[in-house]
Amino acid sequence: MTCIRIIEVLPTPANLFHSAAEEFVRIGRAAIAQRGRFTVALSGGSTPRSLYSLLAKDYANFSWSQTFIFFGDERHVPPDHPDSNYRMVNEALLSKAPIPVENVYRVKAEVSDAATAASDYEDKLRGFFKLGPGQFPHFDLILLGLGPDGHTASLFPDSEGLKEKSRLVIANWVEKFKTHRITFTFPVLNHATDVMFLASGSDKTGMVREILEATHTPPFPAQQIQPESRLVWMLDQAAAAKLKH
Numbered sequence: 001m002t003c004i005r006i007i008e009v010l011p012t013p014a015n016l017f018h019s020a021a022e023e024f025v026r027i028g029r030a031a032i033a034q035r036g037r038f039t040v041a042l043s044g045g046s047t048p049r050s051l052y053s054l055l056a057k058d059y060a061n062f063s064w065s066q067t068f069i070f071f072g073d074e075r076h077v078p079p080d081h082p083d084s085n086y087r088m089v090n091e092a093l094l095s096k097a098p099i100p101v102e103n104v105y106r107v108k109a110e111v112s113d114a115a116t117a118a119s120d121y122e123d124k125l126r127g128f129f130k131l132g133p134g135q136f137p138h139f140d141l142i143l144l145g146l147g148p149d150g151h152t153a154s155l156f157p158d159s160e161g162l163k164e165k166s167r168l169v170i171a172n173w174v175e176k177f178k179t180h181r182i183t184f185t186f187p188v189l190n191h192a193t194d195v196m197f198l199a200s201g202s203d204k205t206g207m208v209r210e211i212l213e214a215t216h217t218p219p220f221p222a223q224q225i226q227p228e229s230r231l232v233w234m235l236d237q238a239a240a241a242k243l244k245h
Protein backbone atom coordinates (compact mmCIF):
# COMPACT_ATOMS: atom_id res chain seq x y z
CA MET A 1 0.00 0.00 0.00
CA THR A 2 1.51 3.37 -0.93
CA CYS A 3 1.28 6.16 1.62
CA ILE A 4 -0.57 9.27 0.51
CA ARG A 5 0.73 12.55 1.96
CA ILE A 6 -1.87 15.26 2.56
CA ILE A 7 -1.01 18.77 3.77
CA GLU A 8 -3.87 20.88 5.08
CA VAL A 9 -3.23 24.52 5.97
CA LEU A 10 -5.88 26.25 8.08
CA PRO A 11 -6.00 30.03 8.57
CA THR A 12 -5.98 30.07 12.38
CA PRO A 13 -5.19 27.72 15.32
CA ALA A 14 -8.95 27.53 16.05
CA ASN A 15 -9.64 26.42 12.46
CA LEU A 16 -6.77 23.94 12.74
CA PHE A 17 -8.15 22.24 15.84
CA HIS A 18 -11.69 22.18 14.45
CA SER A 19 -10.51 20.47 11.27
CA ALA A 20 -8.32 18.08 13.25
CA ALA A 21 -11.28 17.13 15.45
CA GLU A 22 -13.46 16.49 12.38
CA GLU A 23 -10.69 14.35 10.85
CA PHE A 24 -10.24 12.41 14.11
CA VAL A 25 -13.97 11.67 14.27
CA ARG A 26 -14.21 10.84 10.56
CA ILE A 27 -11.34 8.30 10.85
CA GLY A 28 -12.86 6.93 14.07
CA ARG A 29 -16.31 6.42 12.57
CA ALA A 30 -14.82 4.68 9.51
CA ALA A 31 -12.73 2.34 11.71
CA ILE A 32 -15.72 1.47 13.89
CA ALA A 33 -17.90 0.87 10.79
CA GLN A 34 -15.24 -1.46 9.33
CA ARG A 35 -13.77 -3.13 12.41
CA GLY A 36 -16.14 -2.42 15.28
CA ARG A 37 -13.49 -0.45 17.17
CA PHE A 38 -11.21 2.59 16.86
CA THR A 39 -7.63 2.30 18.07
CA VAL A 40 -5.81 5.60 18.46
CA ALA A 41 -2.49 6.69 19.96
CA LEU A 42 -2.41 10.26 21.26
CA SER A 43 0.50 12.67 21.16
CA GLY A 44 1.75 14.75 24.04
CA GLY A 45 3.36 18.15 24.30
CA SER A 46 1.29 21.37 24.34
CA THR A 47 -0.13 21.57 20.79
CA PRO A 48 -2.83 18.82 20.93
CA ARG A 49 -4.41 19.97 24.21
CA SER A 50 -6.87 22.21 22.30
CA LEU A 51 -7.83 19.31 20.05
CA TYR A 52 -8.54 17.07 23.04
CA SER A 53 -10.62 19.80 24.71
CA LEU A 54 -12.63 20.28 21.52
CA LEU A 55 -13.27 16.53 21.20
CA ALA A 56 -14.59 16.47 24.77
CA LYS A 57 -16.74 19.59 24.22
CA ASP A 58 -18.16 19.07 20.71
CA TYR A 59 -18.07 15.27 20.32
CA ALA A 60 -19.46 13.91 23.59
CA ASN A 61 -21.79 11.68 21.54
CA PHE A 62 -18.89 10.12 19.58
CA SER A 63 -18.58 6.34 19.97
CA TRP A 64 -16.12 6.59 22.87
CA SER A 65 -17.19 3.17 24.19
CA GLN A 66 -15.68 1.63 21.03
CA THR A 67 -12.56 3.81 21.15
CA PHE A 68 -9.30 2.52 22.64
CA ILE A 69 -6.73 5.12 23.65
CA PHE A 70 -2.99 4.67 23.83
CA PHE A 71 -0.06 7.11 24.16
CA GLY A 72 2.62 7.42 21.47
CA ASP A 73 5.11 8.55 24.07
CA GLU A 74 5.38 9.59 27.70
CA ARG A 75 7.75 11.46 29.92
CA HIS A 76 9.38 9.43 32.72
CA VAL A 77 7.22 11.03 35.42
CA PRO A 78 4.18 10.03 37.54
CA PRO A 79 0.68 10.59 36.05
CA ASP A 80 0.03 13.64 38.27
CA HIS A 81 3.30 15.38 37.33
CA PRO A 82 2.99 18.69 35.35
CA ASP A 83 5.12 17.18 32.54
CA SER A 84 2.97 14.04 32.22
CA ASN A 85 1.30 13.57 28.83
CA TYR A 86 -1.29 11.38 30.55
CA ARG A 87 -2.11 14.25 32.92
CA MET A 88 -2.58 16.69 30.03
CA VAL A 89 -4.85 14.24 28.14
CA ASN A 90 -6.78 13.39 31.30
CA GLU A 91 -7.43 17.07 32.10
CA ALA A 92 -8.46 17.94 28.51
CA LEU A 93 -10.32 14.80 27.40
CA LEU A 94 -10.48 11.68 29.58
CA SER A 95 -12.00 13.43 32.61
CA LYS A 96 -14.59 15.15 30.40
CA ALA A 97 -15.73 12.67 27.74
CA PRO A 98 -17.59 9.39 28.39
CA ILE A 99 -14.54 7.20 27.72
CA PRO A 100 -14.57 3.93 29.70
CA VAL A 101 -11.46 3.84 31.95
CA GLU A 102 -10.77 0.28 30.77
CA ASN A 103 -10.41 1.65 27.23
CA VAL A 104 -7.47 3.87 28.24
CA TYR A 105 -4.01 2.32 28.17
CA ARG A 106 -1.54 4.66 29.85
CA VAL A 107 2.21 4.18 30.27
CA LYS A 108 3.11 3.32 33.86
CA ALA A 109 5.79 6.01 33.79
CA GLU A 110 5.88 6.28 37.57
CA VAL A 111 8.04 3.17 37.84
CA SER A 112 11.65 4.09 38.64
CA ASP A 113 13.18 2.06 35.77
CA ALA A 114 12.16 3.53 32.39
CA ALA A 115 13.05 0.28 30.58
CA THR A 116 10.55 -1.58 32.77
CA ALA A 117 7.86 1.01 31.97
CA ALA A 118 8.62 0.54 28.26
CA SER A 119 8.52 -3.26 28.28
CA ASP A 120 5.37 -3.21 30.40
CA TYR A 121 3.70 -0.97 27.82
CA GLU A 122 4.96 -3.16 24.98
CA ASP A 123 3.32 -6.14 26.70
CA LYS A 124 0.07 -4.18 26.88
CA LEU A 125 0.21 -3.50 23.12
CA ARG A 126 1.06 -7.12 22.32
CA GLY A 127 -1.82 -8.30 24.51
CA PHE A 128 -4.39 -5.84 23.20
CA PHE A 129 -3.55 -6.41 19.52
CA LYS A 130 -2.95 -10.16 20.07
CA LEU A 131 0.45 -9.94 18.39
CA GLY A 132 2.70 -12.89 17.66
CA PRO A 133 6.53 -12.66 17.49
CA GLY A 134 7.71 -10.14 14.89
CA GLN A 135 4.22 -8.68 14.42
CA PHE A 136 3.39 -4.97 14.79
CA PRO A 137 0.12 -3.31 15.84
CA HIS A 138 -1.98 -1.53 13.18
CA PHE A 139 -3.38 1.54 14.90
CA ASP A 140 -6.22 3.16 13.00
CA LEU A 141 -4.74 6.55 13.84
CA ILE A 142 -1.60 7.86 15.49
CA LEU A 143 -1.38 11.55 16.39
CA LEU A 144 2.07 13.12 16.27
CA GLY A 145 3.61 16.49 17.00
CA LEU A 146 6.76 18.13 15.70
CA GLY A 147 9.60 19.35 17.88
CA PRO A 148 11.69 22.39 16.82
CA ASP A 149 14.63 19.96 16.37
CA GLY A 150 12.66 17.68 14.05
CA HIS A 151 11.81 15.08 16.68
CA THR A 152 8.43 13.36 16.83
CA ALA A 153 6.94 11.20 19.57
CA SER A 154 10.12 10.88 21.67
CA LEU A 155 12.36 9.90 18.78
CA PHE A 156 14.97 12.67 18.92
CA PRO A 157 17.78 13.34 16.43
CA ASP A 158 20.95 11.33 17.21
CA SER A 159 19.15 9.19 19.81
CA GLU A 160 19.58 5.39 19.98
CA GLY A 161 15.86 4.85 19.56
CA LEU A 162 16.04 5.83 15.89
CA LYS A 163 17.75 2.52 15.10
CA GLU A 164 15.18 0.26 16.79
CA LYS A 165 13.67 -2.21 14.30
CA SER A 166 11.93 -4.90 16.38
CA ARG A 167 10.76 -3.45 19.73
CA LEU A 168 7.39 -1.71 19.90
CA VAL A 169 8.13 0.57 22.86
CA ILE A 170 11.52 1.66 24.19
CA ALA A 171 13.02 3.84 26.90
CA ASN A 172 14.91 6.32 24.73
CA TRP A 173 17.67 8.38 26.39
CA VAL A 174 17.35 12.06 25.47
CA GLU A 175 20.72 13.67 26.08
CA LYS A 176 19.52 17.28 26.01
CA PHE A 177 16.94 16.61 28.71
CA LYS A 178 19.18 14.12 30.56
CA THR A 179 16.25 11.74 30.93
CA HIS A 180 14.59 8.76 29.31
CA ARG A 181 11.34 9.07 27.41
CA ILE A 182 9.07 6.06 26.84
CA THR A 183 8.17 6.04 23.18
CA PHE A 184 6.73 4.05 20.30
CA THR A 185 9.35 3.03 17.78
CA PHE A 186 9.35 3.79 14.04
CA PRO A 187 7.99 0.31 13.14
CA VAL A 188 4.87 0.96 15.27
CA LEU A 189 4.41 4.48 13.92
CA ASN A 190 4.81 3.23 10.34
CA HIS A 191 2.43 0.28 10.73
CA ALA A 192 -0.42 2.68 11.54
CA THR A 193 -3.11 3.08 8.90
CA ASP A 194 -3.24 6.86 9.29
CA VAL A 195 -0.86 9.28 10.98
CA MET A 196 -1.89 12.88 11.65
CA PHE A 197 0.74 15.52 12.46
CA LEU A 198 -0.44 18.68 14.19
CA ALA A 199 1.77 21.77 14.09
CA SER A 200 0.77 25.27 15.08
CA GLY A 201 2.56 28.59 15.43
CA SER A 202 5.58 30.46 14.17
CA ASP A 203 8.05 28.48 16.30
CA LYS A 204 7.37 25.52 13.99
CA THR A 205 7.63 27.42 10.68
CA GLY A 206 11.29 26.66 9.92
CA MET A 207 11.17 22.98 10.82
CA VAL A 208 7.88 22.40 8.98
CA ARG A 209 9.57 23.58 5.77
CA GLU A 210 12.65 21.41 6.45
CA ILE A 211 10.48 18.33 7.04
CA LEU A 212 8.08 18.78 4.14
CA GLU A 213 10.23 20.41 1.45
CA ALA A 214 13.91 19.66 2.14
CA THR A 215 16.08 16.54 2.02
CA HIS A 216 18.37 15.83 4.95
CA THR A 217 20.97 13.11 5.49
CA PRO A 218 20.25 11.62 7.89
CA PRO A 219 16.59 12.57 7.64
CA PHE A 220 14.99 14.22 10.66
CA PRO A 221 12.96 11.75 12.75
CA ALA A 222 9.70 13.39 11.57
CA GLN A 223 10.80 12.74 7.97
CA GLN A 224 10.94 9.00 8.66
CA ILE A 225 7.18 8.64 9.21
CA GLN A 226 5.59 6.69 6.37
CA PRO A 227 2.34 5.07 7.57
CA GLU A 228 0.53 2.41 5.55
CA SER A 229 -2.24 4.57 4.12
CA ARG A 230 -2.32 8.30 4.80
CA LEU A 231 0.11 10.82 6.29
CA VAL A 232 -1.86 13.97 7.10
CA TRP A 233 -0.14 17.22 8.06
CA MET A 234 -2.57 19.62 9.74
CA LEU A 235 -0.96 23.07 9.93
CA ASP A 236 -2.06 26.56 10.74
CA GLN A 237 -0.99 29.44 8.53
CA ALA A 238 1.81 30.47 10.89
CA ALA A 239 3.38 26.99 10.90
CA ALA A 240 3.04 26.74 7.10
CA ALA A 241 4.32 30.26 6.38
CA LYS A 242 7.58 29.13 4.70
CA LEU A 243 6.14 26.33 2.58
CA LYS A 244 6.69 27.04 -1.11
CA HIS A 245 4.11 24.63 -2.49
Ligand code: 6PG
Nearest residue numbers: 044045046047145146147152153
Ligand atom coordinates in the same frame (compact mmCIF):
# COMPACT_ATOMS: atom_id res chain seq x y z
C1 6PG B 1 6.05 15.05 23.84
C2 6PG B 1 5.58 14.83 22.45
C3 6PG B 1 6.49 15.50 21.47
C4 6PG B 1 5.75 16.73 21.03
C5 6PG B 1 6.69 17.74 20.39
C6 6PG B 1 5.96 19.04 20.10
O1 6PG B 1 5.86 14.20 24.70
O2 6PG B 1 6.58 16.14 24.05
O3 6PG B 1 5.06 13.70 22.14
O4 6PG B 1 6.85 14.75 20.38
O5 6PG B 1 4.74 16.37 20.13
O6 6PG B 1 7.74 17.98 21.30
O7 6PG B 1 5.61 19.59 21.34
P1 6PG B 1 4.69 20.90 21.43
O8 6PG B 1 3.37 20.55 20.91
O9 6PG B 1 4.67 21.23 22.88
O10 6PG B 1 5.37 21.96 20.60
